[in-house]
Amino acid sequence: MSFDTIVALDTDFDSARFGAVCIRHGGQRLHFIALAPRPVDAGQLPEPWRKQWPPFVPGLHRMLSPDGLVTLDLLIGDVDAGLAQLSARIDEIWLAAVPSSLTVLARLMADGAHLYAAQLGDGQRAALQKAGFVFDDSRLRAVFQRRGAGPALAVKPERRAIVIGAGLAGAAACERLAARGWRLTLIERHGQPASEASGNLAGIFMPQLSKDDNVATRLVRAAYLYALRHWQTLGGVGTGYEGEQCGVLQLARDAQHAQVQRQIAATALPPPEFARWLEAPEASTMLGSPAPHGAWWFAQGGWARPSSVCAAMLDACGSLLTRRFSRSAVTLQREQDEWLVRDGDGSLIAQAPTVILAAGNGAIHLAQAASLPLDAVRGQVTHLAQGSLPELPFVLCREAYMTPAHQGIVCVGATYDADGDASLRATSQQENIGKVADILGVPSFDAPLAGRTGFRCVAPDRLPLAGALPNPSVPGRCERLRDVPRWPGLFGLLGYASRGLIWAPLAAELLACQLEGEPLPVEVQLAEALDPGRFLLRERRRSGAA
Known part of the structure; x- marks a missing residue:
């Protein structure tokens, strides 16, 4: 359990129940974890929560109240799978949906945790009693009594x-x-x-998609969406720091790659505010030049100055x-x-x-x-004068990326090199320009050597x-x-x-x-x-x- 914090769990998120719990624990630190097996209507929630509300994509989405006292974790997906993936010590649980594995549920409970349910069948109640819950006369409220030694309690750190x-x-x-x-x-x-x-003029932020929604994809999605919410507390992109949430257009590389992307779009059905697949005509219209294989449009993506x-x-x-x-x-x-x-x-x-x-x-x-x-992986970014390439109001990427002009500079890059040369190289610059020129369907060209070399830690x-x-x-x-x-x-x-x-x-x-x-x-x-x-x-x- 986190120190001086009430940790609550709702097995099927309900906005009214969440509001009531916040009122009951007003003035205390509350960490409310809610499972969401189906889309949630956030319209009844106060504006600060609606502003942070995530798109309905699988995973755990953390939100924070303006005063920092309430943390809301929304875990979107199957109830049983979600419980198995939680790492928490629960003080209160609202059992709106009874999970298949009560052993998993019991593992999450703090000794003395309170359970509340709207309705329970006799078989469900008996199974909960067997797992360690002791019911009162209402038969809908219980206290968890751990049998045997539980996990070691965390030691309060010296901060x-x-x-x-x-x-x-x-x-x-x-x-x-x-x-x-x-x-x-x-x-x-x-x-x-x-x-x-972290010294580049611009860094790109966008999600990642894959056919199997693998661990790396899920992690990038979690990081991207958490960053978008967290940056609001710093003033937001373009206000609290330099950058622009202008959207990212990620072009498919070829016909085979495009076919995989169509399959992702058809099976994952991502919400359009998170990711939208564009076929060639619409992608070409956005780009202002041919995009024969289509593209993903990430409307919430963009760039920021690290x-x-x-x-x-x-x-x-x-x-x-x-x-x-x-x-x-x-x-x-x-x-x-x-x-x-x-x-x-x-x-x-x-x-x-x-x-x-x-x-x-x-x-x-x-x-x-x-x-x-x-490993240190060299990356050279090229800085071009505004107007050197066709101007776009969003970030463009395929084998390379191009940012919108900012303070007269367009960033293009970046190379992936195995050497440790920190100097700017004309060959690396030509590689960057050549890739972006190919994406835009314009001839490559020479430009004054300008940019920055950094080394990714990989x-x-x-x-x-x-x-x-x-x-x-x-x-x-x-x-x-x-x-x-x-x-x-x-x-x-x-x-x-x-x-x-x-x-x-x-x-x-x-x-x-x-x-x-x-x-x-x-x-x-x-x-x-x-x-x-x-x-x-x-x-x-x-x-x-x-």
């Missing part, structure tokens, strides 16, 4: 942490923890934030944040339950019980993170690392993630590849929930897919099998 790296990952970590009252020291080797991979997003997140921390810039963290040492961070000459920069590595590729220069399988499965870092120096057999040895108080937010804008808010929220013992903002399967220990687990499984 002090050091964050290493002031890009999107580190800034989001600071913002999410400061919102929970943590005192933070941010260490950055450069003189200002967003000086490495450095301005970082600034907005750091400013939101207020006095809880201490900035230590132009300082390089070279060593980490654990002494008396605290980490000591020292620079190259051994001088102490900061100390705290918790350290979060958010320095991208630089993290592996610290001994404790040296074994993480992270894991083998192209998913981020968010959570407690593994300690490979501790031997032992590992069968599950919980068996993986960890460094005490050492966490990572790494490997954001090309999607740092949307990964950063959700991954930081996930880590903050882990540290605070709160319900997780994503399904258990998705949280496990981001666990930094997954690579050591695979390695030890292989070595154990051998």
Whole structure:
């Protein structure tokens, strides 16, 4: 259970019931988790909730009240599948729909949790009693009494942490923890934030679609939609920071690729505000040139300047944040339950019980993170003068992307290179221009060499690392993630590849929930897919099998 917070669960979301619970617990922190097996009419909810309401797409969608006291998690999808994917300790449950597995339900209950039901059959009541619920005379209210030892209770953390790296990952970590009252020291080797991979003039935000709705697709969807909601608290795109929610047109590569996209559109039936498939005539009209294979239109997508997003997140921390810039963290040492961070000459920069590595590729220069399988992938973005290419009011992408002009500059890119050359290369620029010119159906051309080179931090499965870092120096057999040895108080937010804008808010929220013992903002399967220990687990499984 999260500290000083009532955690409630509704097995079939009802807006009136949610409102009544909010009133009953007014002034307290409330975390309300609601399953939604069918579309929900949010029209009866107050405007702040309607403004955040997600499209009806599968997954867990987190929303927050303006005063920060109420968190609403809407888990869209099948009730039984949803319960199995929750990580929470429930204090109150409204049993509008009785799940098939009461064992799964009992696993989520806190000892002494209250159950309320509108109606129950004798067989359902008997099954609930067998699972540990003790009913009163109403036969519709019960208290859960755990039999045997339950899960260990979370220990309230000391809310002090050091964050290493002031890009999107580190800034989001600071913002999410400061919102929970943590005192933070941010260490950055450069003189200002967003000086490495987060320093591009524009980053693209858009969802991902796949035929099988795999784990990566679900994670990108969760991150994208969470980012859109969370950015509202920072003032919104184009107001709280530079950017524009202008939409993204993603063209199909060829006829075969287009056929797969049509199958996705026909089977997934995404809401049009989330994603809409356009056949060639409509896509061509939008583009102003031939788009023979059609395109996806992501109306809520767009672009943002990462450095301005970082600034907005750091400013939101207020006095809880201490900035230590132009300082390089070279060593980490654990002494008396605290980490000591020292620079190259051994001088102490900061100390705290918790350290979060958010320095991208630089993290592996610290001994404790040296074994993480992270690669630096070069990406060169080209900056073109406005008017160099046909102007579009939205982001265009296929093999490359093009942003709308902003302050006279169009961003085109980005390359994927395996070398470490940080300089601008004419060959990379020509590659970017050639790809976008081909998409637009115009001749390629030469332009003054201009742009920026950065290095993406990429894991083998192209998913981020968010959570407690593994300690490979501790031997032992590992069968599950919980068996993986960890460094005490050492966490990572790494490997954001090309999607740092949307990964950063959700991954930081996930880590903050882990540290605070709160319900997780994503399904258990998705949280496990981001666990930094997954690579050591695979390695030890292989070595154990051998």
